[in-house]
Amino acid sequence: MSSPSGAVIIRHLSLGFLAGIAASSFLFFVSWPWSLIGGIISFGFVMMFDIRFFSSELRIEKIICQMLGIGFAVFVYASTFPSIDSIVHETDTEGSVEGTIIDLEESEFYQKATLADLSFEDQERSDRLLVYLPLYPTLSYGDRLSFTCTPRAPEPIEGFAYNRYLWGKDIYAECFLYATPLVIARDAGNPVMALLQEARISLLDRIQMLFGEPESSLLAGLFIGETNFSTEWEAVFQKTGTSHIVAASGYNVGIVTIFLLSFFSWIGWYRRQTFFLVAVAIVFYAILCGAEAAIVRAAVMGLLVLLSQQLGRRSAITNILLLTASILLLFSPRALRDDIGFELSMAATMGLIYLTPFIKPHLAFIPKTLHLQESFASTIAATIACAPILLFRFGTFSLVSPMVNLLILPWLPYLMIGGAVILGVSVLSSSLAILLSGFVALPLSGILFLVRACASIPISAFAFPDWCATLLTLLFGILLWLLVRNHLFSARSRS
Numbered sequence: 001m002s003s004p005s006g007a008v009i010i011r012h013l014s015l016g017f018l019a020g021i022a023a024s025s026f027l028f029f030v031s032w033p034w035s036l037i038g039g040i041i042s043f044g045f046v047m048m049f050d051i052r053f054f055s056s057e058l059r060i061e062k063i064i065c066q067m068l069g070i071g072f073a074v075f076v077y078a079s080t081f082p083s084i085d086s087i088v089h090e091t092d093t094e095g096s097v098e099g100t101i102i103d104l105e106e107s108e109f110y111q112k113a114t115l116a117d118l119s120f121e122d123q124e125r126s127d128r129l130l131v132y133l134p135l136y137p138t139l140s141y142g143d144r145l146s147f148t149c150t151p152r153a154p155e156p157i158e159g160f161a162y163n164r165y166l167w168g169k170d171i172y173a174e175c176f177l178y179a180t181p182l183v184i185a186r187d188a189g190n191p192v193m194a195l196l197q198e199a200r201i202s203l204l205d206r207i208q209m210l211f212g213e214p215e216s217s218l219l220a221g222l223f224i225g226e227t228n229f230s231t232e233w234e235a236v237f238q239k240t241g242t243s244h245i246v247a248a249s250g251y252n253v254g255i256v257t258i259f260l261l262s263f264f265s266w267i268g269w270y271r272r273q274t275f276f277l278v279a280v281a282i283v284f285y286a287i288l289c290g291a292e293a294a295i296v297r298a299a300v301m302g303l304l305v306l307l308s309q310q311l312g313r314r315s316a317i318t319n320i321l322l323l324t325a326s327i328l329l330l331f332s333p334r335a336l337r338d339d340i341g342f343e344l345s346m347a348a349t350m351g352l353i354y355l356t357p358f359i360k361p362h363l364a365f366i367p368k369t370l371h372l373q374e375s376f377a378s379t380i381a382a383t384i385a386c387a388p389i390l391l392f393r394f395g396t397f398s399l400v401s402p403m404v405n406l407l408i409l410p411w412l413p414y415l416m417i418g419g420a421v422i423l424g425v426s427v428l429s430s431s432l433a434i435l436l437s438g439f440v441a442l443p444l445s446g447i448l449f450l451v452r453a454c455a456s457i458p459i460s461a462f463a464f465p466d467w468c469a470t471l472l473t474l475l476f477g478i479l480l481w482l483l484v485r486n487h488l489f490s491a492r493s494r495s
Helices: 006-027 032-049 057-076 161-167 191-210 215-224 231-241 250-266 273-288 293-311 312-329 340-363 369-394 401-428 430-436 438-455 464-495
Strands: 095-106 111-120 126-131 144-149 169-178 183-184 397-400 459-462
Touching: 006 057, 006 312, 095 126, 111 144, 111 215, 126 438, 161 169, 183 293, 183 397, 191 215, 191 430, 215 401, 215 438, 231 369, 231 397, 231 464, 250 273, 250 293, 250 340, 273 293, 273 369, 293 312, 293 340, 312 340, 340 369, 369 397, 369 401, 397 401, 401 438, 430 438
Parallel strands: 126 169
Antiparallel strands: 095 111, 095 144, 111 126, 144 183, 397 459
């Protein structure tokens, strides 16, 4: 009797782990036994994912691996709940707080800081605290603050599960501070992260220097998912189904990766040379943008797309994709349900890997000049794969989304690469960079004009009740899964 190979073990441990995390994300609020039961039910769907499960001699071994994965996932998810020394137990109680800034955002009206290494009333706390602060004095990463406030538990905002979003970041309480906090220490954070934060802030400052609003917000969103768009602009992106282009996800990175591979292949470079050059470019991008969790995740997804192009074997890249998703969720278990960036990254990466080869042969009528055929195929694949996520998250279906995305997304690689070149030039000469910025600013303005114009169409989008959006998402997801499954089966049959 044969024994399972390492690839089979990794594949089914990962499948079980993902099933357990999925079940825990929706059932753990009842109790952990329900989460375990949900994981076991998900096991049936996991078996269906493996095309050769019922014809394999290793059914028992696969079941054992999947059950171990499910059990471990439930244990991991349980560890994300507040511990006994969490600051959440001090909500609605005024007290003195000390903490070190590990993340800082600035808006028009306030600064928003995430604090770690917390203490409340001189007692150490294990999680983090979100604090809204006055605009002045200007704070920075690594500042250790001391102040008095009343922590409160975050709540959902107009249908958005804001509380769950913060839980995914290990934040279970927030404070609103109107008085100036006392800075008791500087540079108290991780020195490496401090350098990365400086790089990220410098990048944003250069973008704002070279491009006006709202073009600078669009370019910053394309690069690192950080924008200063108004509520009106956010509604415009949502209505046209283009919110993903200004989110830090693998969507943009994956499309740019495929573009770079096609470009270097076109100029005659060998595949191995191209692979290492693009991989280095992706890693450099992550470092330059501050190496935040969302950026690192997007870079990882870009590397997966790159690896899929290099290997060419769908079975190998499927195992790598499952293992990568499991590792990311091991460190952030709540991301599967509560982080749209993670969801879009996974969906877009799967679309680029599995759907692009299926779609590309049907686009023979599109010229290959400037890699338009490859760009359109990648765009359609990523858009289709992300559609269920956007429908479930926002409860709307945009009738203009396919058209807008097809008109916009093929040009994103040119904008991102052009923007990166101009930012690089600005290090040497600000005057020259400002002169060249018009070549990128004009297309950015065109994209914003197109998005706003399409959003103004009276029937551009339909809103669905929550139950209907959920049902449509499930049906759409099942259809995509069947398409991918059949594609994998046909690929294996040919091999």
